[in-house]
Structures are given as structure tokens and as C-alpha cells.
Amino acid sequence: MEHTIVLRKLSADDATALSRLADNKNIWDNMRDIFPHPYTLKDAQQFIGMVAAEDPQMSFAIEYNGHFAGMISLIRQPDVYRKSAEIGFWIGEEYWGKKIVSISTQKLIDYAIKNLDLNRIFARVFEYNTASMKVLKNNGFIEEGVSIDAVYKNNQFYDLHHFYLLIRNV
Helix, strand or coil: CCCCEEEECCCHHHHHHHHHHHCCHHHHCCCCCCCCCCCCHHHHHHHHHHHCCCCCCCEEEEEECCEEEEEEEEEECCHHHCCEEEEEEEECHHHCCCCHHHHHHHHHHHHHHHHCCCCEEEEEEECCCHHHHHHHHHCCCEEEEEEEEEEEECCEEEEEEEEEEECCCC
16 A cells, blocks of 8 residues: 655644644654643644744645654754754654655655755754664765763753765765
């Protein structure tokens, strides 16, 4: 059976599904603390409003078989880092293990190559988030180092793994 994965602009209609899927400690454990927990409908509506005016679009809903399943985005860096963007993603726990994020990551890389003037996409991953590391490696990202005890999450220190992908000459 063929599964359809689409990256699309968020809409106000996504707010309920966004808040339902994002309100999950297992997701929050892999995110920066700025990601709300609990994740309310109001948080979802504010986030949708914040990314609505992006030009060019950098944040995308991940739609799986017609249903909102998660988010993937690029964050362009400032100043001398302006040709770089950080990739971030999460997906609802009920969608884990289906390669949705891996395929979505490839779609976002293709979008960046065609539409954004970037040289480099990078990611920072907490040491215990092996699923995200696998997604990155499966999409050609190279691990370039580890920052020891760089993350303080849930009252504990963790290492931070750094990955990059050069896209300028792809």
C-alpha cells in the first residue's frame, strides 16, 4: 500500500491536531525547552500565526495519508551564518517507525536546494535521540562532533551531537 507524505503550509484547521500530537512528553523530551509542555490549543494557534507570514516558507506541516502528523522546518541563521539553516522536526508518536520523517527530511532538502540560497543544513541532536540521528544519517548528514554535557534537560546533562549536510553543489 502506497502512503502519501506531503509537506504543506500550516493552516488554522491544523490547530487541534497540532496541539493533540505535540502535547506528549515523549516528544517534548527531544525538543528544546521553548517547545511548550503541556502543548495547548492556544500554543498551536500562536505557532500557526507565527509561521503564517514566512517568506520564503521555512516551516511545514507533515501530512501523512491526508492527516496532520507533525512538523519540519528550517531556521535560517543570522549574520555570517546566513547561508546555513538548522533543521528541526517532530512527529506524533502514533506515526513513529513509519519512515515519515526520513522522507519528509528528503523533501525539505529538495525544497531548500530549489528555493533557498543555502550552503549548509545542520542539526543538533540530544545523545539519547537515536531515531533522529538515524533520520539524518539516512539523508546524507555527516556527524561532525559531539559537545559533552552541552544540554540540560529534565534536570540532567546530556551530550549534543552535531550533524551537517552541504547542499550548495548538490
